Amino acid sequence: MVTYIFRRILQSILVLLVVGLVAFAMFTFIGDPIDNMLGQERTQEDIDRLRGVLGLDQPFVVQYVKFVISAMQGNFGVSYEQGRPVAQILAERAPATLELAAVSALFALSLGVVLGVYTAIHRKGFVANLVLTLSLIGVSLPTFLIGILLIYLFSVQLDWLPSFGRGETVDLGGWTTGFLTSSGMRALILPSITLGLYQMTLIMRLVRSEMMEVMRQDYIRFARARGLSERAITFRHALKNTMVPVITVTGLQLGSLIAFAIITETVFQWPGMGLLFINAIKFVDIPVMAAYLMLISVMFVGINLIVDLLYVSIDPRLRT
Amino acid sequence: MLRLTACTAALLILSGAAFAEKFSWAGTTDPQTMDPHAVNSAPVLGFLNNVYEGLVRRGKDMAVEPALAASWEAIDGGAGWRFTLREGVKFHDGSDFTAEDVLFSYERGSSEEADVRSWFAPVSEVKVVDDYTIDFLTSAPNPLFPDSIANFMIMDSGWAEANNTTRPDKEAGNYATLNANGTGAFMLANRQPGLTTTLTPFGGWWDTAEHNITEATFTPIENPATSVAALLSGDVDMINPVPIQDADRVDQRDGTKVIRGIEARVIMLGFGHDHDTLKYTSDAGDPNPFLDVRVREAVAKAVNVDAILQTIMRGSAESVSQLVSPAMRGYSTAKADRPAYDVEGAKALLAEAGYADGFSFGLKCPNDRYLNDEAVCQAVTSMLAQIGITAELDAMPVQNYWPELREDNFDMYLLGWSPGTFDHEHPIRFLVSTPNEEKKLGSWNFGGFSNARVDELLPAIQSEIDETKRQAMIDEVTEIYQSEHAYVTMYVQPLVWGTRDNIELTQRPDNFFLLRWVTVN
């Protein structure tokens, strides 16, 4: 098992190095830092001097290693757009996105599993089929449209919930949280539904199909034949076995939540990293793009590591 | 990191004000910088007018009134202007305001790195007479000089030196990009670029506060529908602008109202007068057809301004024939007619110029600067298509737009101009005069229109004190740029602000939103 986890960690590091390479290549080949740092009136001497200072005259590999080292120290350079260290900007923005993603994930996961189990058990029921049909409509509607409709309905027409932003936040030593104020909590509702709805649907459908798959297994038939109650069969036997594949996919889904937050943040003017990123795209702010890229993959890789560990804890076959 | 949370900041202020109110407003674009000299654009200057102040300021009716200068007078013989500074004024950090700060701000604002240096084109020298007296000497008599520096904001010299920001830095930014230390009614409490900017009242302000705000938060909301939703749901108290199409709804709804006005801003199309060849599309490299005045006239005739006003602008704007609106000083009443919409005439002109089969070119357009700017450009594209010339539209955020124009990357472009001095001379100086770095002239004349007679007339206009003579000269310039079709002027942009019913504020025609006139009921 230690080997397994160690192997996964090694693989994760490898993945990060590759992503780092992509980010670094973006830096080097697209956003020429010299161009951005020297402005229009530059001489060849200036360029050569700065190349030396920045180490750009060194071989690619050396530069890459330096990039990786400084990235590990959280140093991603200075935003072209804002003229501030990218790490600092990201640190400001991260709490908003992470809180949104966390709430969405919780929403998607809890409702997804519950509805998935429900629809799998009541396969022919009216409510289950209604939920399924609605869920397909849910995945067929783009996120941004759902966001707009939610705003129109709940903010504009009904005036129940705020239409944009995080509401009031409380600063806990560099981490701004919306969890501690009622306006912050209210502001979270619509964006997290918007962001989580799609993942919720996916998880629900996955749980349902895996559950139905598991329900066809011999050990479920055997459990029935042993006289166990339907409750025990559903929750003790079927659900646990369903969780193994569900966890993998859910891990991937939650990882992509952070990236998909770009859309939600745009619609709701949510002051997170996604909004930052889309602005970076518009202004071709390469350092911000590269850093965001790295950050997303670190989170993604981290989530996948956790998923692997969860796997081990659920499936005894992996423990030997 | 210096940051006050919303809660604590509010608590601090609450103790002071009896009817304390928070106020929040939203706009399409975030002010790029907090540096008053780095970018000469209305969103920045409008915002910073709340934080910084100039020697003079404009009142609710746009009239110039004393601010940091208690009074001013022309120096004999038109050599310049003497400003007597207000005493006892403090900067937000508590330091005193003196003539030294004015001189420093002049040097900073007229420096190579500054975007606002063209304001100081007429200035030959600035002399500190004593702590509270300063002379601005001009190379020629300049009767309008005090009017022209209402947006010239004074920065604390000691603060700038201490923070190593004695020169603005447009690209990389420096301390003043994110921080401010002015004398204005509001202090910069928290600045998160692109997210929120929070202002709090400055207790030590020299003037009497008319407002009752305890904290004001600005949020840029890029998506117009979101900002409307935010206003309707009461999440913000004011938005500028309200998308024109939503104005009626916002006005009719309980709880919100719309404040309309005609902005001083003229929307026009510009050409690459100094481009020998086209830069874009498959015709790139071909000789520039817009060098031919007949082609420019054809464009002017092809644009159906009335249609734009009736549909995209929903009838809430006026067409215009000049670079200023009729309300501005120096408007040339004799030249009030725009070329009529005339597709056939335009085609005939094109044929005459040898472009019967048309051509294609690149049209640049911002998509978040003016009201429905991209839609207008699209409409222009299809109108030009009617006379057989194909515009390839490239719309982009304003932050990318100005650099693109400065680098001459266009065949035709959209521009809006609001004369800071409310005088016809202003656009002539910025848009019609031949670009001249040294004299700081024609700095926004991206297409490089050049006419010797205009260049000759401009200094005369600037120094002429006799109104009739001055107007005659302006009329001549108008005649020139109209007949040359230097720009295709289209319409004067409307001002459409939306507020909650409980907000009272003053809308100034220059689209500057000043918090010091806001009352929250």
Place this chain on the structure above:
Amino acid sequence: MSALSRFWDSDFAWDFRHSPVAVVSFLVALLLVLSAVFAPLIATMNPFVPANLNLMNGFTAPGVPNQFTNETFLLGTDDQGRDVYSTILYGMRISLFVGFAAVALGMIIGVTLGLIAGYFGGWTDAVIMRIADVQLTFPSILVAMLIFGVAKGITPVEYRDQLAIWVLILSIGLSDWVQFARVVRGATMVEKQKEYVQAARLIGRGALPILTRHILPNVLSPVLVIATISLALAIIAEATLSFLGVGAPSTQPSLGTLIRIGQGFLFSGEWWILFFPSVTLLALALSVNLLGDWLRDALNPKLK
């Protein structure tokens, strides 16, 4: 028995005929695809040609004559005077073209790599699947925006409009290949253990003919299911990117661009500019999704 009647008689076709959902969604999808393909024939105008537009027709409500021009439009017009009905047809062409091309790209890459990884295993497999892991880190919209951002940084401005479509295809396709690869790899690993593959190897067949002639046809059913669902996803991704402003340009609007434009008129009463494109997008994605859902069940031998 001809191939056609044999197909008609197959379980697959029978299931299809007896599933109202499948038939209806197939017909809806077919209708939409056909109307997009034949847009030039059934549209009232080509809204992509600026010369065809009359701004005075702007904001005409559906079925109501325009106050200036007295023209009537079935689904109304947008702010530029574009007939919404025609614009939807033409916009759907972009959406569908991007969707199909992106799925084809993702499918070709994914199936090829999946076959290779699954068949050869070992190092080849490890490398390909690690690349897939990296790719999975970035959802399509992120890839699209990165490519877009990069492309914006390195290409001349005048190519950006044409570029947009290809960037969309490339980015959606690139983020799509992983699921094809994963499924095909899994299926290939199962199939290669089967004795017919060993029989072919025994004859002396090389890897290429075994992969293409033997394994590929047997792993296609899950590929078909994924391709269908990916198509819906790709259409939505395209709409999303266009909504975010990194997709189809507003002079040649796709469904997503139309929705972005229409969204600006949500409060002003011109509901049709948002409503009809949204409904079309929903109908398109929903019918394709329903088909995919049905296919998944129909092609799953375990459900038989």
Place this chain on the structure above:
Amino acid sequence: MGLLDITDLTVEFPTRRRLFTAVDALNLKVNPGEIHGLVGESGAGKSTVGAAVMGLLDPPGRIAKGNIVFKNQLVDTSDGAVMHALRGRRISMIFQDPLTSLNPLLTIGDQLTETIRANLQVSASDADGRARELLDRVGIPDPDSRLNQYPHQFSGGMRQRVVIALALCSEPDVIIADEPTTALDVAIQAQILDLIRDVVDERKVGVILITHDMGVIANTTDRVTVMYRGKVVETGPTAKILSAPEHAYTQSLIAAVPRPHKKVHRFPRINYDGDDPDFAIEDLARDWPRYDNAPGKPLLSVRDLTKRFIEKRSLLPWGNRYFTAVDQLSFDIMPGEVLGLVGESGSGKSTVARMIAGLYKVDGGRVTFDGDLVSDLSNRKVQRAYRQEIQMIFQDPFSSLNPRMRVDQIVAEPLRHHRLLSGQDIPDRVGELLEQVGLGADARLKYPHEFSGGQRQRIAIARALATQPRFLICDEPTSALDVSIQAQILNILKDLQDHLGLTILFISHALPVVRQMCDRVAVMRRGQIVELADSEQLFTAPKHDYTKELLRLTPRTENMFEKPEA
């Protein structure tokens, strides 16, 4: 009245084309302390009977009519509450595959106690004690520590014991055992059957033992019911049915069972349902090339053949733990000889076949064919020639034919690959081959799924014969087939050897089959050959203990009905 009385049971599966009657008016009676065998070939409906009694029919299956009477009470299988009270409490079930019957995520102890507590009103600690007793009873050593283990930590036989323990939890009156030993090796099979027998004798439960294996029936059951296509053809005491079957189907079924105790020339076949095609061996033999084999020189020679698989991957390649599947194996096959390779699952016999066929790379040793070193896969010239000379017939005719290829494409593939014929001649040759294996030329345009198992195996044979090979590897060629089809295919293989002089390596786990087919037999165990002898000698006078053990455990069928050789 018996313990369980099933009368007139009819189970229907409505499919889209027609109503399929899986069980047709079946009557069956089980008495306490009796093992009632339910035997039939695949598709006979025997498993459906078990599922119907348990109320576990897969949808859309349904009981159309019939009564199930348990202890003189009519059971309403459609009533969930009734079935719940019955299922697991009074009637238990054992499934075929012990691996999939157990929930992999729960410990054995958890699964036992939950079953006990679901069915008997006992406390948790009592249930725990009972679970321990049960494990002990089914012969699992060290039950204390075993209780905390997961199913994957048990071997196949142990797992099936756990399954039986689970079935016994509630002290049921009836156990339905559905192919309980099919997935197990012969040695384990005997143990499990003994265990069931003991339980029946001890607790006087009634057992329905569902199986396709006549050997199991012969050795274990008291009474037997024979099913054919959903109908009961014959029922009665096992001894009587086996020795003197009345129904023609039963006769044909029994006759086809390979006998371990003597060698017959051909398998006796009784044509019951008309599916007995001609195999035109004479036509085939006419064009068959004759090879001059040097006398006394082996055609195929295997020396020190070794294969290792990675058992557990480590972080670094040299830290991997290996499992030696084939360990320095050596043997020769003479021209025209049939060599049998026999052993239990996991003994490495299939690995040997795949190495000889060049499907696996060898990790040590060498294989020479007709003097050429063929275990070196990089020698393309030798490989190309060798590939024409050898062919293989696989175990599962449902997976050995590509389901997406037409039959003519399948059979033609070797011809095309080796460019043995020009394009126009290929269809003719394919037609001939299909005729010769008795399928008829119109089989060409069909797909594999349109054929039955036996027909598919004949397609596989046609493909194997296309290149006119000298050497044929048969890897369990009949173990996936019903016994009557098995006889048919084995006869074909015998013909091939007799008339074409083919050299055959015949791999099987079934000793009776090996005895009928092979000239010499090698017994494999854990990657090594423990005994290699002439077939008759090995069966009559085995030398090695392991061989003796295997022979002893093989179900005895001497007292079965025998049809004189045809």
